[in-house]
Amino acid sequence: MTSTTSVQDKSWLWIFLAWLVALAATLGALFLGEVMGVLPCVLCWYQRIAMFPIVIILAVGLMPFDDRCVRYALPLAVAGWLVALYHCLLYWGVIPKDLVPCGEGASCTDVKAVLFGFVPVPLLSLAAFSLVVVFLSIVKKESKNE
């Protein structure tokens, strides 16, 4: 009985951490777009589509605690992670630029997409998605072992 509670507590904490990361990423993206006026490129939009709902889904799963929220949030996180990875590869020039699906508007390989002078925004996104995927996978594993 005590062990189940501690596993639950730990799961809650991991989901909470994932939620914090998603929240920070969401507000960060909104700050860039709405306050600083940086236009999101097409790939950025796909990553937003994956990231924004994670904040809501995990929040609902945290109060009251319901670890099934991982089932719903993890696919979004994985999908977002894949787009972020693709975006980073484009950004670094690993994938040739003519494959970029962005026509008009902001370019996905814009060098200006750099924060604090050296951190590319796509990399931040990849890091955020990676953290969310890792944290939620831990919860999934723990609940299986239970």
Added chain:
Amino acid sequence: MLVMSAGLLALVVFALGAFFYTQQQTRQAAQLAQENRAALVRPHSPAFGNPGAKVTIVEFIDPACETCSAFYPLVKSLVSGSFGQVNLVMRYAPLHKGSDEVVRILEAARMQDLYWPVLQTLLKSQAVWVIHHEAKPEMVWGLIQETGLDVAKARSDMNHPRVAEIVAQDIADGKTLKVTKTPGFFVNGKPLVDFGADQLKALVASEVRSAYGK
């Protein structure tokens, strides 16, 4: 509880960040305009209203921009209702595709002293000649004929090298002043950073107060 407070904290951080960022941007824009006063008004710029007015609204306009069209009656009334205290200087920021050609048509109309009527007609009929955010200069001629414009003369005047110089100078000045959106307003050199009709009215009113006293 923890979730609520963390969420709240994140929102507060966001709001504070937005507030300070906007403030800093406002200061920077004001400073930029201060340092580049020469770029605000050029001798070639079309002006409306009392030339001796102590308050000058500089508007960077794109004739194909919807918000410019929506703001035009307000801007005009700020000048005409000011008893000669406010005048208006037009600068061009043709950001829409094809818009620079329409600007050249406007300059050709100026040579026939029909600048303001043609501008008004253009803004009013914008829906006809701006299609999917792209200006179609060829569709303009039929619309502005009603102002009494000599179309044949205007068609050749718009290719005058002086017109191209004016447009190039305005685009360069817009870049210097970081006008990335239209309409871009400056009132006595102060940029309208927090954009809106009420904000513009307030800025003009405060400049009139400081120029003419109560």
